[in-house]
Amino acid sequence: MLKYVLKRLIWMIPIVLGVAILVFIMMTFCPGRPEEIILGPSATETELAAKRLELGLDDPIVLRLGRYMSDVFIHFDLGKSWLTNVDIISSIKERLPRTLMLTVATLLISVGIGIPLGVIAAIKQNKWQDSVCMVLALVGVAIPNFWLALLLVLQFSVKLNWLPALGIGTGLAGIKFYILPAISGSTGGLASCARQTRSAMLDVIRADYITTARSKGVPERDVIMKHALKNSLIPIITVMGTMFGHFLGGAMIIETIFAIPGMGTYIIEAVNSRDYPIVQGGSIFLAITFSFCMLIVDLLYAMVDPRIKAQYASGRKKRKVKANA
């Protein structure tokens, strides 16, 4: 198992390097000249030329790429903001916890409501409970989360004045700032979680080992919770993992609406103000985080299903397992 984790971590190195190179190359095509963006419109030609020299912008792209890569992966330095000159790593350190908080809260809502809905729909298949759950899931997928965010703000902040519409707070009181963002971000994930759970449960409920469990005299509740649900977890974990990853990126819109100074607003503000080192560094950082999430998902598979664990240990390809699961 440890060998598998190590192998996966080693595999991540070329991916992360690839992401960094890709993002770097893409950013060189961004509109606008860096020295102008840094020095502003009032700068003179000489100042601009000096800045170009300082940043080494006239060097060949390979050289600049090499320099950037060594900064990132050897010195763990993502550079500084062009506009504020603040170190990017320290900004990420400050902002990441907020995004993580939002992401985790969103995930908890999605899973905490989505799985029970899916289970209910599956055990009450074709009854009204099933229809209600599935209609909810469809609506959840269809509603764009930024629209829901606006509607929630309208209702709970503007009309009822129960919850804050913008910003963040400190301490325990800070939690209420995350309620609306987390709810509006969770609907899509909640819906796909419910749908996945339902279809996985429906497959499993028909399996022979569920009949075996019933024939042993296992109470129906345990048949579902102990025997069926654990076997349905693989597709659910997949959804959760991708959701987590997506939300790290997708939280950008939610963060913008609710003015939460997290990773999303950081990158979007940077795009709008052409502060490209932030876009570059932030993307690389999020990609690394995302890759770790995917690794954790694969490890969770192994925790849930001993067959997958055995396949990891024997070093067979994991793709086969997923196809079967």
Next chain:
Amino acid sequence: MPKTTYAKKQSGFATVMKQMSKNKAAMLGLLILSTEIILAILAPYIIPYDYSYMDMANMFAKPSASHLFGCDDMGRDIFSRVLYGARYSISIGIIAVSIGSAIGCTIGAISGFFGGQVDNIIMRLLDIIQAIPGMLLMIVISAVLGPGYFNTIIALSIGSISGMARMLRAQMLKERENEYIEAAQSINCSKFRIITSHLLPNCISPMIVSATMGVAQTITIAAGLSFIGLGVQPPIPEWGAMLSAARQFIRQAPHLVYFPGLAIAVTVLALNLLGDGLRDALDPKLKN
């Protein structure tokens, strides 16, 4: 899972439609969607007001008989704008997914069929692209290309390539295991013929389903990009852009927020209903 492999050629479109027509939800989705598309095409001729006509007297007008959905901050008729906006929002989704699928499927087919080193290289490249969370990738591409209708389409097309390629490849690998491929090889079918007349037709149905769902997702993402100012720009009445503009008036005129969002939700819902129905019709085995 062994998939029933009917000869798709003779079943074709008619059979699928017949299957679908039994599914009320799917038919509802199809009805909504086709109505929307027809309205979008006819929009310039049927909208009551020009979408950019400003009537300051009707600034923030509430929904009424003359302005069904009310008017926005510049007195423009929201009903006309939402209807006209369908041209942008829906076309972005359909065009981007078509381009993305065409490129993605080609890559996936090459990768899935040749296997070996070709497959390895393609897959590693896709791994890299997929290591960037979807929305972030779109934002980075939009940052490079700049905002605008066509750039948004390009960004979204690029964004959907890797998912489509991966999916077709996985389908082909699964399909390649089937014995009928061995049978085809045993009667000396050429590789190209095996791909085009055996593998692809049997892989196509899940691709159609995921493309349908993809259009829904792309419409949402496009609206999201416009919402944060990186997609289609005002004054073009794209739904996301309209929401973005409406946001600042949420206190004075909440009705500005309702209708564009509702339009997105209904469209996405219709596409999902249609996608679910197609999936059930194309592959009865997946149906629960």
Next chain:
Amino acid sequence: MHQKKINTDMPFLSIKDLKVEYKSDGQIVHAVNDVNLQLERGKTLGLVGETGAGKTTIAKSILRILPDVGSNISNGEIYLEGENLLKLSETDMRKIRGNKVSMIFQDPMTALNPVLRVGDQIAEVVSLHSDNNNHAEHEKRAKEMLEIVGIPAERYYAYPHQFSGGMKQRVVIAIALACNPDLLLADEPTTALDVTIQAQVLDLIAELRNKYNTAMLLITHDMGVVAQVCDTVAVIYAGSIIEYGTKQQIFKHPSHPYTIGLFGAIPDMNEDEEWLHPIDGLPPDPTNLPQGCSFAPRCKYATDECRKETIGMYKTQDGHDCRCCRIEAVIKGED
């Protein structure tokens, strides 16, 4: 524990007029039609018939583990020691499942939960029917059961995928026998196994049954297995019992044309025959059973009466019944 009302007049297990239907896509599948069966303590009844004849449905009806959706026991009574199982509450029924009556399933590859340890799956049934919560004791019993079915106790912690088909079936048997049931429902317990393993598994079941005087309902389509294990035999066709008798009666004097056909489909090694004699045609569509005798369309003895009247059971010998109105012609071999 539920109250025992032991009724000595009644046989140990008695199924009366059992009728089970499945509903699917608006059609009604007549899976089991008016089945009557008796089984004495410690004896083995073989339930023989083709796939889809309704054998498994009968066994699952006894345990009341038919699928929730679409299945329906529309008529009949199932008495176990004089108590009608179909009238019991779900809670009381649960106390019987796995304890007094247990079942061995056809396909060992899918009968075990892939994500739970095999030992825990045995211990689960032990703890469900034990009056204490002493997990160590339940684990001990599970290990004991593993040893009994010939698997080292250390394999308690293994998962099903680490076992071969034969070993999995041993685990399934261990689960079924862990609580010393009075009645064992064995649904084609050897069909999915290799021939060499088949014999081992059958021997194992026989040995354990003798030890605990367990009655068994053995479902199979294999006449060889019947010959080896059973005391009495019921031949089932299209959801109805068409012939019933002791093993000797059925094997020496098969009376129903279908039973005779079944024997004709088994190669006789003593005779130098080149061809098997399969039964012509296919079993009837259970959503649309023919009027009269359901075997009539495939029967060379069938007359107009067979196709119209509902055929009752005819007694050929003491304890040997046959659902055929042309029985004399059949025995004489006339067309």
